[in-house]
Amino acid sequence: MTQHTAAILGGGSFGTAMASILAENGHGTRLWVRDPETAAAINEDRENPRYLPGQALPAGVVASESLEEVLKGADLVFVAVPSSAFVEVLGQARHWVPDGTIVVSCTKGILEDGFLLMSQVLQREWPHTRVGVLSGPNLAREIVERKFTGTVIASGDEALRATIQKALSCDYFRVYDNPDLYGVELGGALKNIYAVASGMAAAIGVGENSRSFMLTRALAEMSRFAVGLGANPLTFLGLAGVGDLIATCSSSLSRNYRVGYELGQGKSLEQAVADLGQTAEGINTIKLVAERARELQVYMPLATALYDIIYDHQPLETMVVRLMSGEHKHDVEFSFHGASS
Ligand SMILES: NC(=O)C1=CN([C@@H]2O[C@H](COP(=O)(O)OP(=O)(O)OC[C@H]3O[C@@H](n4cnc5c(N)ncnc54)[C@H](O)[C@@H]3O)[C@@H](O)[C@H]2O)C=CC1
Numbered sequence: 001m002t003q004h005t006a007a008i009l010g011g012g013s014f015g016t017a018m019a020s021i022l023a024e025n026g027h028g029t030r031l032w033v034r035d036p037e038t039a040a041a042i043n044e045d046r047e048n049p050r051y052l053p054g055q056a057l058p059a060g061v062v063a064s065e066s067l068e069e070v071l072k073g074a075d076l077v078f079v080a081v082p083s084s085a086f087v088e089v090l091g092q093a094r095h096w097v098p099d100g101t102i103v104v105s106c107t108k109g110i111l112e113d114g115f116l117l118m119s120q121v122l123q124r125e126w127p128h129t130r131v132g133v134l135s136g137p138n139l140a141r142e143i144v145e146r147k148f149t150g151t152v153i154a155s156g157d158e159a160l161r162a163t164i165q166k167a168l169s170c171d172y173f174r175v176y177d178n179p180d181l182y183g184v185e186l187g188g189a190l191k192n193i194y195a196v197a198s199g200m201a202a203a204i205g206v207g208e209n210s211r212s213f214m215l216t217r218a219l220a221e222m223s224r225f226a227v228g229l230g231a232n233p234l235t236f237l238g239l240a241g242v243g244d245l246i247a248t249c250s251s252s253l254s255r256n257y258r259v260g261y262e263l264g265q266g267k268s269l270e271q272a273v274a275d276l277g278q279t280a281e282g283i284n285t286i287k288l289v290a291e292r293a294r295e296l297q298v299y300m301p302l303a304t305a306l307y308d309i310i311y312d313h314q315p316l317e318t319m320v321v322r323l324m325s326g327e328h329k330h331d332v333e334f335s336f337h338g339a340s341s
Pocket residue numbers: 010011012013014015033034051080081082083084085088089106107108109138139140141277278279281
């Protein structure tokens with residue numbers, strides 16, 4: 001296997017999980033973290049105590065708080081910081097990223113300014129690089145525990161996809177490829193909304209039928225939204241859509257699910273987010289998507305109900321009432337009018 005030098009920007013849960021796979025696969029693996037204490041804990045104790053406590057990391061992961069040290073000579077760059085920090089980090093790191101470097105976003109969020117997905121931000125900020133997106137049912141804790149799963153590398157650049165497939169594949173991580181960069185990335189961002197909804201539903205004690213019903217209707221409204229944006233909703237039938245929707249909507253390992261659960265238990269948004277202490281992209285995504293759905297006149301009862309509950313202090317029951325009394329009654333709504341492939 002070709003050995004690479006990989007730089008992972010962001011030493012939270014997912015950056016650490018990616019570093020763990022890359023190091024185990026024998027690649028030079030450098031993880032950028034913000035503070036020297038975390039770097040020391042990773043390098044000396046082989047553990048990321050804040051984000052993945054109790055999980056031993058492979059010896060090959062080298063952490064540093066210096067972007068220069070991490071990026072110098074790297075031919076693969078993985079960006080795994082929250083969407084709120086994405087532009088800032090790209091700005092700081094730009095100087096050490098040469099032309100033609102492969103850069104893969106692992107971030108499942110949306111930038112408010114321009115409603116941009118992270119690959120679009122990458123193309124805007126680092127137009128000299130080759131851009132891909134990694135997305136799928138990839139709860140970080142399970143990856144570092146080597147529980148098998150699959151993921152998707154999406155890019156219009158076929159050679160990039162092949163390179164990342166080879167670099168990341170191992171006996172517990174299977175990498176599929178997809179040329180539909182936008183669709184894969186949109187699926188990863190949208191499913192966070194429904195993980196919040198699922199956590200909330202669990203907290204108010206809904207049944208298993210209810211949960212499956214919500215999940216399926218979530219997929220229907222995601223697909224309508226994709227069509228509204230000119231994207232291909234059929235991409236949502238893959239790992240970055242259905243796969244990730246099932247994983248995050250079913251697991252308390254999902255931080256979005258956990259925030260939803262706490263909200264369902266009556267905590268304020270501020271309290272729920274503060275208690276989590278980690279990234280829950282869905283909270284911001286709910287706001288951006290609900291606003292966009294209203295503009296585009298896309299019917300999204302779950303996303304808009306969540307907006308009203310979280311940002312407009314409507315009662316929790318709003319979610320169920322909207323879902324049960326909406327205007328649409330068609331079952332399968334996948335329609336594709338021929339947009340991006
Ligand atoms: N944790 C998971 O299971 C998965 C997460 N993701 C995505 O990865 C992205 C990152 O999430 P996690 O690693 O889970 O978050 P996290 O909350 O575990 O860690 C966030 C990391 O970003 C760093 N960070 C925050 N603000 C920063 C700034 N302004 N400048 C530099 N660094 C900053 C933090 O220090 C921390 O290392 C999110 O978009 C998430 O949706 C994707 C797949 C799985």
